[in-house]
Amino acid sequence: MTTDSASQLGAPELRRPSVVGPGDITSLVPAGGNPTRIVRRQTARKALRSGALWGLVFGLYVALQASTYASQYKTPASRLALARSLSSSSGLNALVGPAHDLQTVGGFTTWKCLGILTVLGAVWALMLSTKLMRGEEDAGRWELFLAGQTTPRRAVAQALSGLGAGVVVLFGLTALVTVAIGRTHPVHLSSSSAVFFALAVTSGAAMFMAGGALCSQLAASRRQATAYAGTALGLFFALRMVADSTAGLNWLLWATPLGWVEQLQPFTNPRPAVLILIFGLSATMAGLTVTLAGARDLGGSTLPDRSSAKARTSLLTGNVGLTARLIRPTMLGWWAAVAAFGFLLGMVAKQAARSLEASSSAQKILLRLGGRGAEVKAYLGISFLIIAVFVVLISAGQITAGRREEATGRLEHFLVRPVSRVRWMAGRLGVAAAAVALGGALAGTFAWLGAASQHTSVSFSSLLGAGLNTVPAAVCLLGIGALAWGLAPRVASYAVYGVLAWAFLIELLAGIAISNHWLLDTSIFHQFTAAPVQAPNWSSGGAMIATGVVAAALGTVAFAHRDLAGE
Amino acid sequence: MTKAAIRTEGLTKRYGSAAVLNDLNLEVPVGEVLGYLGPNGAGKTTTIRLLLGLIHPSAGSSTIFGLDSQRQAVEAHRRLAYVPGEANLWPSLTGAETLHLLGQVQGQVDVPYRDELIERFDLDPNKKVRAYSKGNRQKLILIAGLMSRPDLLLLDEPTSGLDPLMEQAFRHSVFEAKERGQTVFLSSHILSEVEALCDRVGILRNGVLVDMGTLAEMRHLSSLSIEATFDGSVPDLARVPGVSAVTVDGRVVRCQVLGAVEPLLKVLANSGVHELLSREPSLEELFLAHYGSGDHGSEAVPTRDD
Numbered sequence: 005m006t007t008d009s010a011s012q013l014g015a016p017e018l019r020r021p022s023v024v025g026p027g028d029i030t031s032l033v034p035a036g037g038n039p040t041r042i043v044r045r046q047t048a049r050k051a052l053r054s055g056a057l058w059g060l061v062f063g064l065y066v067a068l069q070a071s072t073y074a075s076q077y078k079t080p081a082s083r084l085a086l087a088r089s090l091s092s093s094s095g096l097n098a099l100v101g102p103a104h105d106l107q108t109v110g111g112f113t114t115w116k117c118l119g120i121l122t123v124l125g126a127v128w129a130l131m132l133s134t135k136l137m138r139g140e141e142d143a144g145r146w147e148l149f150l151a152g153q154t155t156p157r158r159a160v161a162q163a164l165s166g167l168g169a170g171v172v173v174l175f176g177l178t179a180l181v182t183v184a185i186g187r188t189h190p191v192h193l194s195s196s197s198a199v200f201f202a203l204a205v206t207s208g209a210a211m212f213m214a215g216g217a218l219c220s221q222l223a224a225s226r227r228q229a230t231a232y233a234g235t236a237l238g239l240f241f242a243l244r245m246v247a248d249s250t251a252g253l254n255w256l257l258w259a260t261p262l263g264w265v266e267q268l269q270p271f272t273n274p275r276p277a278v279l280i281l282i283f284g285l286s287a288t289m290a291g292l293t294v295t296l297a298g299a300r301d302l303g304g305s306t307l308p309d310r311s312s313a314k315a316r317t318s319l320l321t322g323n324v325g326l327t328a329r330l331i332r333p334t335m336l337g338w339w340a341a342v343a344a345f346g347f348l349l350g351m352v353a354k355q356a357a358r359s360l361e362a363s364s365s366a367q368k369i370l371l372r373l374g375g376r377g378a379e380v381k382a383y384l385g386i387s388f389l390i391i392a393v394f395v396v397l398i399s400a401g402q403i404t405a406g407r408r409e410e411a412t413g414r415l416e417h418f419l420v421r422p423v424s425r426v427r428w429m430a431g432r433l434g435v436a437a438a439a440v441a442l443g444g445a446l447a448g449t450f451a452w453l454g455a456a457s458q459h460t461s462v463s464f465s466s467l468l469g470a471g472l473n474t475v476p477a478a479v480c481l482l483g484i485g486a487l488a489w490g491l492a493p494r495v496a497s498y499a500v501y502g503v504l505a506w507a508f509l510i511e512l513l514a515g516i517a518i519s520n521h522w523l524l525d526t527s528i529f530h531q532f533t534a535a536p537v538q539a540p541n542w543s544s545g546g547a548m549i550a551t552g553v554v555a556a557a558l559g560t561v562a563f564a565h566r567d568l569a570g571e
Numbered sequence: 572m573t574k575a576a577i578r579t580e581g582l583t584k585r586y587g588s589a590a591v592l593n594d595l596n597l598e599v600p601v602g603e604v605l606g607y608l609g610p611n612g613a614g615k616t617t618t619i620r621l622l623l624g625l626i627h628p629s630a631g632s633s634t635i636f637g638l639d640s641q642r643q644a645v646e647a648h649r650r651l652a653y654v655p656g657e658a659n660l661w662p663s664l665t666g667a668e669t670l671h672l673l674g675q676v677q678g679q680v681d682v683p684y685r686d687e688l689i690e691r692f693d694l695d696p697n698k699k700v701r702a703y704s705k706g707n708r709q710k711l712i713l714i715a716g717l718m719s720r721p722d723l724l725l726l727d728e729p730t731s732g733l734d735p736l737m738e739q740a741f742r743h744s745v746f747e748a749k750e751r752g753q754t755v756f757l758s759s760h761i762l763s764e765v766e767a768l769c770d771r772v773g774i775l776r777n778g779v780l781v782d783m784g785t786l787a788e789m790r791h792l793s794s795l796s797i798e799a800t801f802d803g804s805v806p807d808l809a810r811v812p813g814v815s816a817v818t819v820d821g822r823v824v825r826c827q828v829l830g831a832v833e834p835l836l837k838v839l840a841n842s843g844v845h846e847l848l849s850r851e852p853s854l855e856e857l858f859l860a861h862y863g864s865g866d867h868g869s870e871a872v873p874t875r876d877d
């Protein structure tokens with residue numbers, strides 16, 4: 005009986021709960037939700053939260069760099085000396101972009117922030133957009149909406165505007181903090197130039213937000229989409245690096261969006277016209293995203309995806325083999341990144357060290373670290389901290405991936421067969437530890453290859469040691485992650501990244517605001533010694549590994565004694 | 572003492588203060604096919620997950636072939652296979668790769684039988700799991716469960732999403748398993764399936780096992796539907812012992828009779844009955860009798876008043 009005939013029969017009260025057909029999703033969304041905007045609201049909510057967090061991190065980082073410089077180098081003479089020592093370093097230039105006007109607060113801040121924050125913003129944006137676009141679609145949450153009044157194109161357009169809101173907040177907060185710090189006494193940056201700077205620093209995020217959305221349409225899964233966007237970022241970064249470090253190839257900067265950002269030259273020589281390129285690319289990719297969304301199936305891809313394949317079973321003998329196979333694509337990416345980064349560090353070490361030598365303030369640090377003549381090693385020692393961050397991120401990613409096997413229920417295929425939980429967990433963590441160790445070893449090996457290519461005299465064993473020196477922190481984090489996973493599975497991922505974020509914060513503030521060694525010891529990076537310039541402290545490294553192993557064992561026991569937990 | 576395939580003693584699972592499964596005492600002898608029925612949220616899946624050791628009981632215990640579900644899970648799992656009604660698989664693996672992996676993990680596979688099952692269920696094993704329809708994914712986990720020919724099959728709505736042809740193939744496979752002496756624990760909402768396959772049926776409601784027995788026993792304990800057409804005047808049947816739910820429609824009387832039918836037959840014989848139809852309740856009717864009272868909380872279960 006339809007509502008209409010019911011009302012004709014004199015039963016008007018039957019009209020109230022109207023028939024829920026496939027075209028009506030109001031009953032499926034929380035009260036008060038407008039079905040046509042729900043995708044935008046849901047995407048925007050998550051993007052805004054994340055954008056606000058990162059906006060604060062960006063702002064804080066900029067403020068810290070600007071105020072430290074302004075307060076430590078007060079006289080023009082001291083600034084000039086620093087500028088001279090740093091601007092000649094083509095190694096650093098290759099990494100973070102060229103230095104201009106380092107004797108000014110603006111020039112120094114740009115050099116210290118623009119390159120790094122652009123890449124960070126791009127990584128943030130591509131991860132977030134593929135997660136909120138493709139991840140939500142893969143999880144089946146879009147089917148509900150698309151069965152309703154919303155077409156795929158409209159849904160994607162809404163999601164794009166939600167993601168855009170995230171970028172706007174990222175920019176807004178960065179701008180706010182930069183303007184605020186610009187008004188303080190020793191810093192003195194004009195507000196308009198501070199806003200332009202914030203625009204420059206977040207423009208990488210804008211382009212890769214759109215790029216991630218585009219890849220979400222091209223690929224067949226979230227993982228694939230993230231891989232496409234990440235590969236693009238890696239290529240653009242490499243291109244920018246070549247352009248910045250090779251005389252005569254400077255024009256190549258125009259071939260990479262990361263080069264465009266560099267060309268904006270905020271504070272030193274602002275060129276707002278370049279923004280046209282950046283906005284143009286973002287808008288084009290957004291437009292393409294919407295077009296492609298309408299042209300493909302829900303859950304399908306634009307690029308051909310092989311839906312059948314010949315069975316390759318060599319690795320599929322159990323949990324360890326399966327894990328190895330599943331993480332292989334991701335790990336190849338990480339290993340390539342770590343190796344490439346190590347190679348680069350090794351390659352530029354000699355030149356970079358020369359510039360350190362020229363700086364009297366750097367000399368002091370060097371003397372403390374390793375004495376005269378150890379500049380190359382000192383430079384490498386400081387740089388390997390960045391490798392350590394990469395390697396530790398591998399750990400965090402492995403905990404998240406393992407927990408996802410439990411949350412999705414795929415773990416059960418093992419546990420309902422003759423596999424104990426302890427064995428499964430041990431296998432999973434073992435593979436992760438091996439992946440981490442290989443990452444460290446590759447970094448060291450390739451750093452040596454890079455150094456050797458420039459005839460820099462550093463021994464293979466010392467650089468391999470420096471690479472492996474990054475492993476204890478990563479193993480420790482793996483253990484902490486496993487403990488969180490065992491005790492509180494649903495928050496394990498947050499816990500791991502929380503520990504990481506905490507460690508960054510401590511390291512960032514160490515020496516500036518914090519000197520309490522108990523507090524410093526809570527950072528997993530704090531035991532890190534600057535190998536190769538300092539000898540790796542294998543006993544503290546051993547202690548960190550032991551901490552990790554004990555935490556992992558406790559986590560595994562907790563895991564074995566609790567109910568499995570879904571999402 | 573021969574070991575039962577499944578034995579539970581006071582098995583209880585609480586979430587917070589709500590008992591999702593309450594004091595379950597169950598014994599499934601080796602070789603039996605047991606149907607496990609109950610409305611949505613009755614606790615069927617919870618029972619199976621407890622038997623598998625995926626979740627821990629709040630009280631009580633269970634054994635599989637005498638092996639404790641929690642402490643000897645690995646040994647117990649060597650002898651069983653579990654087929655869930657819906658499962659996430661690894662989207663990047665193909666069907667063949669998935670079967671290979673799960674066979675390796677199980678440690679035993681009857682390869683010719685596996686290939687026969689692939690044929691029987693008409694599955695293309697070269698496709699990636701990502702590209703399978705829901706029904707094809709279900710076939711895949713069914714084959715993965717059946718192919719090891721385990722002593723015990725724990726099936727939780729194993730045919731959800733299968734078309735009628737595949738449903739037939741599934742029944743064929745369960746008959747086969749039964750012939751080989753395998754024990755089957757089948758939780759299902761498809762009553763015809765349970766009626767066709769199962770030796771005994773257990774009915775669960777709100778976490779409590781409200782009825783258990785062979786279909787014949789359950790029918791014996793429940794009402795028979797009678798429809799009688801009379802030549803002349805219609806007698807008053809409401810007073811006859813065991814008779815209830817009497818409706819009169821002209822010369823046709825419909826009623827239910829519980830227990831002995833003799834008193835009713837005597838009355839009918841003396842009243843010039845012209846046509847008599849009697850029908851045993853289908854499983855569906857038995858089941859609805861149990862389910863129907865679900866809304867009324869603690870109302871007595873109608874077929875169990877002896």
Ligand SMILES: Nc1ncnc2c1ncn2[C@@H]1O[C@H](COP(=O)(O)OP(=O)(O)OP(=O)(O)O)[C@@H](O)[C@H]1O
Nearest residue numbers: 586591609610611612613614615616617618728760
């Ligand atoms: N982790 C949990 N926390 C709280 N309650 C739960 C949890 N898991 C299950 N339940 C509750 O336990 C009850 C029984 O669930 P169960 O999945 O066993 O039902 P079922 O008989 O299998 O139902 P269906 O026929 O729908 O599959 C439900 O009311 C469910 O809400």
Ligand SMILES: [Mg+2]
Nearest residue numbers: 615616617727
């Ligand atoms: Mg269930």
